Amino acid sequence: MSEKEVLEILGEKVALGESATVYFNVAKLHTQNTIDVPVIIERSKKPGPTVLITAGIHGDEINGVEIVRQIIAKGINKPSRGTIICIPVINVFGFIHMDREFPDGRDLNRVFPGGKGGSLASRVAHKLITEIVPHADLIMDFHTGGADRFNAAQIRIIKNEIVLDELAQVFGAPFIFYSKNLNKSFRNTCYKMGIPMLLFEGGKSFNIDANITNTGVNGAKRVLNHLEMLNKKFKVSQPKKSCVCINDSKWLRAKFSGMFKATVKINSKVEKDDVIGHITDPYGSFNHFVKAPNNGYIFNINESPIIYQGDAIFHISIKLEK
Template sequence: MSEKEVLEILGEKVALGESKTVKFNVAKLHTQNKIDVPVIIERSKNPGPTVLITAGIHGDEINGVEIVRQIIAKGINKPKKGTIICIPVINVFGFIHMDREFPDGRDLNRVFPGSKSGSLASRVAHKLMSEIVPHADLIMDFHTGGADRFNAAQIRIVKGEVVLDELANIFGPPFVFYSKNLNKSFRNTCYKRGIPMLLFEGGKSFHIDSTITNTAVNGAKRVLNHLDMLTKKFKVSKPKKPCVYISESKWIRANYSGMFKASVKLNAIVKKGDVIGHITDPYGSFNHFVKAPNDGYIFNINHSPLVYQGDAIFHISTKLEK
């Protein structure tokens, strides 16, 4: 077999037309039990691109894991041509412990590209970047909002990249948010190595939302269909609305501590001065109206019923791309 016919990954060989689950050995527990992250590989008999689909970089972002689970369970990951590699839970430690970080307290998404002899999180990042990512022609990475902050379904990419713009538009989320690549993040490291990534954000931690999940799965199908990798048994729907492209935004923060309730829905268009939420006290003596500082789209809402002064409660667009 030629080199193109055989995928050598994590010490295993996977030929064209083969399906295989290989083990991404992360570490051992204190009891010496191994912790293995399953890497699900599906290869068509027909050569083509390799797409890597990942989630669970943060262990508390369950909705992202559910999206990849559905892609696998429905057989969307069985390509018409090429190869699809799925890793539903990268931070298996955090997933088990219902924690965002690794046991060493580090955020995996801030230690890339990692180090072979560094911290536990750094070693996982290094292994991912050295043994899995080099095989990918495209990555779709699924995330959710942190804590109680519920993100509208969105694709995050850097501005000025023609390929990413095209793929984001094909994915078809309600929002495309132009954001800078954060230093030492998975996205930034892949960007530096010339591997395009669509980073999906939607929902909040410790929560599964069917609307967010459906949006993401449909978007992934559109991208795979565009690459001629989606089998004919799957229907591809058009997005309900055209993407809104956000180039600048700001967080609206609580001016007071208290009980918080949003009075607008996610994805809403608001006008400057509109009342979008209330902060009250438990005793009925205080009611603060949270007002929109400008016209824009609300694409993140804090679902926490209690907030402290300075907490981020809304994310609003301040500039749109036409």
């Protein structure tokens, strides 16, 4: 799909070769102050695809916001052809309050496609889906792990989608994790609309990690370069290692409450029965060895020093894609 000469978005018209920052406003704060979500648009004079780059669906996922911020600050979002639309913080309400959810207590990523007469989160989802997403040919959505659970840099896509497989390999994150689209998620709604999405996961909430940020920014550059949209002044590096494709996985949960310390690093390949962590008590009378249940890669680690029985402490691959 090639784009029109004039992009009409949120009541504004942006022609080829123009830049614009437009805003969508859904509701005011209880103080009557307006909250505007900036939508940053860069258009080349040369027609081409439209790529939408988003982050901050969850207000506590700061590293995703930082990735999109760097893409804008470095000028990576100024395409050699086509259009790049950036929304660094979708859930600006949660970002302001340093909270994952919306003020109405809802998870934005569980209310899509939303409705204009629904909850606050539902209204934001509806506006995003009806007024911005239809312009996109591809979406790159940046997330991080929840709470203290640190995600290895990974692209999440569904299986058996040739375009997504190709683009995920081009992005070059250490892992490609094949996961089903969750009902009422942003990804699932875009899939139903026929718009491919690369969902990036990396890092943990309330944290900015330089390696995760670099992986996200470099991956976005590779994808834009693949689409012949990246400005020639930017160099594109090749991934240090080939992607590991994870077909299935399991969460390893704590058998005991206590003080927790992982003894393996994120991205590590482990063998069955390797010791990968310890659960102890404050009094030195208890030390439980956490062992790998199978051969696989550790691609999420709980970095909380205090855990409770049943808490997810490791995410490990079970089956790798051949």
